[in-house]
Amino acid sequence: MAVSPRSHGRSRRDGAPSPVAPGAASRPATAPRFARATRIVRGPARAGRRTKLLVRHLRRGDIAILDHRDIDRVSGEELVEAGVAAVLNCRPSSSGTYPNRGPQLLVEAGVHLVDLPDDRLFELVDSGEVITVRGGDVLRGQELLARGTVLDSGRVRTDIEQRRRDIDQALERFVENTIEHMRDERELLAGKIELPRLRTEFRDRHALVVARGVDHRRDLRALKPYIRDMRPVLVAVDGGAEALLEAGLAPDMIVGDMDSVGARALHGGGELVVHSYPDGRAPGQRRLEALGLAHKLARAPGTSQDVAMLIAAEKGASLIVSVGAPFNLVEFLDRNRRGMSSTFLTRLRIGDILVDAKGVSRLYRPAPGLRPLLFIVLAGLVAMVAVILMTPALRDVADLLWLKVQLLLGGS
Numbered sequence: 001m002a003v004s005p006r007s008h009g010r011s012r013r014d015g016a017p018s019p020v021a022p023g024a025a026s027r028p029a030t031a032p033r034f035a036r037a038t039r040i041v042r043g044p045a046r047a048g049r050r051t052k053l054l055v056r057h058l059r060r061g062d063i064a065i066l067d068h069r070d071i072d073r074v075s076g077e078e079l080v081e082a083g084v085a086a087v088l089n090c091r092p093s094s095s096g097t098y099p100n101r102g103p104q105l106l107v108e109a110g111v112h113l114v115d116l117p118d119d120r121l122f123e124l125v126d127s128g129e130v131i132t133v134r135g136g137d138v139l140r141g142q143e144l145l146a147r148g149t150v151l152d153s154g155r156v157r158t159d160i161e162q163r164r165r166d167i168d169q170a171l172e173r174f175v176e177n178t179i180e181h182m183r184d185e186r187e188l189l190a191g192k193i194e195l196p197r198l199r200t201e202f203r204d205r206h207a208l209v210v211a212r213g214v215d216h217r218r219d220l221r222a223l224k225p226y227i228r229d230m231r232p233v234l235v236a237v238d239g240g241a242e243a244l245l246e247a248g249l250a251p252d253m254i255v256g257d258m259d260s261v262g263a264r265a266l267h268g269g270g271e272l273v274v275h276s277y278p279d280g281r282a283p284g285q286r287r288l289e290a291l292g293l294a295h296k297l298a299r300a301p302g303t304s305q306d307v308a309m310l311i312a313a314e315k316g317a318s319l320i321v322s323v324g325a326p327f328n329l330v331e332f333l334d335r336n337r338r339g340m341s342s343t344f345l346t347r348l349r350i351g352d353i354l355v356d357a358k359g360v361s362r363l364y365r366p367a368p369g370l371r372p373l374l375f376i377v378l379a380g381l382v383a384m385v386a387v388i389l390m391t392p393a394l395r396d397v398a399d400l401l402w403l404k405v406q407l408l409l410g411g412s
Helices: 051-057 073-082 102-108 153-165 167-182 216-222 224-230 240-246 283-291 304-314 329-334 341-353 357-363 370-390 392-411
Strands: 040-048 063-066 086-089 112-115 130-134 137-140 143-147 206-211 233-237 253-256 271-276 296-299 319-323 354-356
Touching: 040 051, 051 063, 051 073, 073 102, 102 112, 102 153, 206 216, 206 240, 206 304, 216 224, 216 240, 216 319, 216 357, 233 240, 233 304, 253 304, 271 283, 271 304, 304 319, 304 341, 319 341, 319 357, 341 354, 354 357, 370 392
Parallel strands: 040 063, 063 086, 086 112, 206 233, 206 319, 233 253, 253 271, 271 296, 319 354
Antiparallel strands: 040 130, 130 137, 137 143
């Protein structure tokens, strides 16, 4: 029977060997003592240079091969949710620049995490090919393909604590980059951005801007009563479109590079707006043209999420609710952001109508739906019928009324 990835590698108190991962090779009872301490994981390999795209194709028990420097919290959560048995990272899972939470989430969930010295594994292993990971060794049969370093829970916790003590250095670099780029992105504050003519109507409506970020799925679940009652314009930022579809919602507009948006979302009828950068680059345009999908270009500095919020504000939204937006230093660094100039300027410009999803879910009191009203009416009818059946006089009156109804229906 397969063992859940969450249970991998947890030692028993009596000193017995840990349970083997899904598909792992069994250990003979006469194995040497050092072999019993070496964790073995066996399963199909799935490789991807971009983690946010790879996680959509992973299955439970897979061995994920990444090229991801500093695994962020969102990627860690998605890998755990996918049920991978092991992660082989061809870059440092934690480079030491800041306390990223991804590796900790993986090892605490029982995922076997190995850092490899290079990316040769992408060329040596085919997708779906069964490989074995024994400690830090990656094997195909008896052939050694690569050798890396196992990141266990003790090592990961020590690294995070050290990075937290050095966080002031990361903060200093972050602030310097923010100030340096604010002059280049001042158009966000001055209002000199030219936005295309759009068919989506924002005037005097709420807008819900959804990006792939920390707790974005949980926030969407908490906001369901708000979405049902207020019917906001649903604006997805790249992978946020997949999150909306998973929640049973269809985006009215998709903004971004379109790199992590699935075909179902692209063909779902929502208006497509490709983020074009000041230097003329529009990475998502070529993909949409190849698919024959109509789209608009929005040329602006900053991030696609900044552009989505500015579109909603400029087109007259009365309130913008943000889902998945970074709100602290670690979350910005998780996004590989060296500074927050565009985000800072965007919030200065639209701050009076911008709120975070967590605040809305805590403060919003949903209006009572039809279900409680129907329940009350039904309970009243049941009570009335019970009174009539238990009272002879009322029963006679009910029989007479029923007879008159039958006569009327028969007469017509």
